Amino acid sequence: MREILEPNHRFTLPSDSEMAILSHILRHKGSAQPDIVQATDLSQQTVSRLVNSLLDRGAVQLAGRIPNGRRGQPRLKLEIAPGYAYALGVALMTDAMSVVLMDFAGQVVDYQHIEMPKMTRPAVFSRLKDSVSTFLHRHPSAQDRLFGVGIGISGYCLDGRARYNPPAALDDWAKVDIDQLFTDALGLPAWVENDGNAAAIGESLLGVGRRYANFVYMFIAAGIGGGVISNQRLLRGVHGNGGEIGLMLPRNMFELPTLETLLASVRDHGIQVSSISEMLAQFDATWPGVDAWIGRAREPLSRIASSIAALLDPEAIVLGGRLPPELSAKIIPMIELYDDARREEPRPLPRLLVSETQVDACAIGAAMLPLEKQFFASMV
Known part of the structure; x- marks a missing residue:
């Protein structure tokens, strides 16, 4: 198992097989173990063992029973546990910024859209820190389980990672390591993606x-x-x-x-x-x-x-x-x-x-970036 130490909470990151299970459950809004076995290359015994581990860690939860359509006992339904982890999503636009707080199940917990006369770094980070403070005051349970921040920005990627060439209104964000700027500002791991790619990830997982x-x-x-x-x-x-x-x-x-x-x-x-x-x-x-x-x-x-x-x-x-x-x-x-x-x-x-996807496509996709990268990357 991989572990990552965050400012307020130690997460045990899933193995590739656990990622496949989590991805299946998220994408299908809940699932039973036999369906997971059928959708993956994992044996019934492996799925059972890994599901029990995910239950013990609080990443998934039981959510009633699914009728099997035949005689016999209904199957136990597994769902993503919303409160296991949270992520922030930030959409940097030419005239505004959107900020989303998302739970582990991909649900928008809080949202702010902020019109910005100037999209400079000081202006963005000042308003962003206010938004994050407001979110955590409204939702204190997210304080110790805030995993990371994703950023969606318009423009072309220059290095295949975090340096972008955005429109003129976003000059302050051009040709710099955007992920490191956000990590320094918020003290969280950060991932950045082109706005269209971020929105596509959100649509793939949630739409x-x-x-x-x-x-x-x-x-x-x-x-x-x-x-x-x-x-x-x-x-x-x-x-x-x-x-x-x-x-x-x-x-x-x-x-x-x-x-x-x-x-x-x-x-x-x-x-x-x-x-x-x-x-x-x-x-x-x-x-x-x-x-x-x-x-x-x-x-x-x-x-x-x-x-x-x-x-x-x-x-x-x-x-x-x-x-x-x-x-x-x-x-x-x-x-x-x-x-x-x-x-x-x-x-x-x-x-x-x-x-x-509702509310704000880029911000939602950006919020999914930290979760997709570390928990849901092995799609099935």
Whole structure:
């Protein structure tokens, strides 16, 4: 067993086999031992032994019985124990920061969205420390079981690990070891990921990924990016920049389908909003300028989605990021997946789906980073 000493609590980290069990239970919102045996390469005796160890350590808990549909005793249901560990998730955006406190079962315990005139390090860490203090005052049980912090940021990874090249509004975070900055500020282990990749991890564990092992997440915010989930694992690429779907569009040939261009469109049609955050807080899908933006977004999004379908052949393409769900629902019917319609049975195409993670996709995915890296990485 691996052990890690945190500021206030010693966690016994799971073995690879225990990770597989924890991942299965989390992804299926509870499971019985026979189902775990069937889903993994582990024997019944091994599963029983490891489950008992996880029960003893408080990582899983019993949660009633599951009817087996046949004669005989119902099976005992196992669930992730929410209070075993907690993690923070931080989304660094061009005009705001979101902070999430998440429990071990992937449930949002507390959340703050903070509009930020300037995204400098002093400003971010000052507000972040206030948020963390507020969270722990409201939820004192998390104090001694706060495991780590995950950070999601827009931009390209430079070293495959923690150095990013973000938009101009995030200049203070460019080309520095972001994980170390957060560890120094909060005294917690930190992991950082591109916002699209972070959101894809959250979707894989807590949303669409519970039904689809292979999908591409389209992250639409001030820019457009994404993340690729292959066999329930994030496909990061050699340099950590897998899923940069916005780069599929030839430069200067299309208006990018982003929330920046949506903001400009609704402003041009008389809606008085000063920022993306303000627009999203008041958003109405019937605003003038919304349908015009969707009309312009149709071709670039169709090109991106068709390229994804042709290159990766996923089960699903998920629209998310900071995109309001009601807007995603209006966009999806407009997207065309190009196909040659050969004979009477065309090739299978991916489903187009609205993201199922709630509250804040990037912050939720960021909060899952510490838990995924150390507890749920062996996906099954």
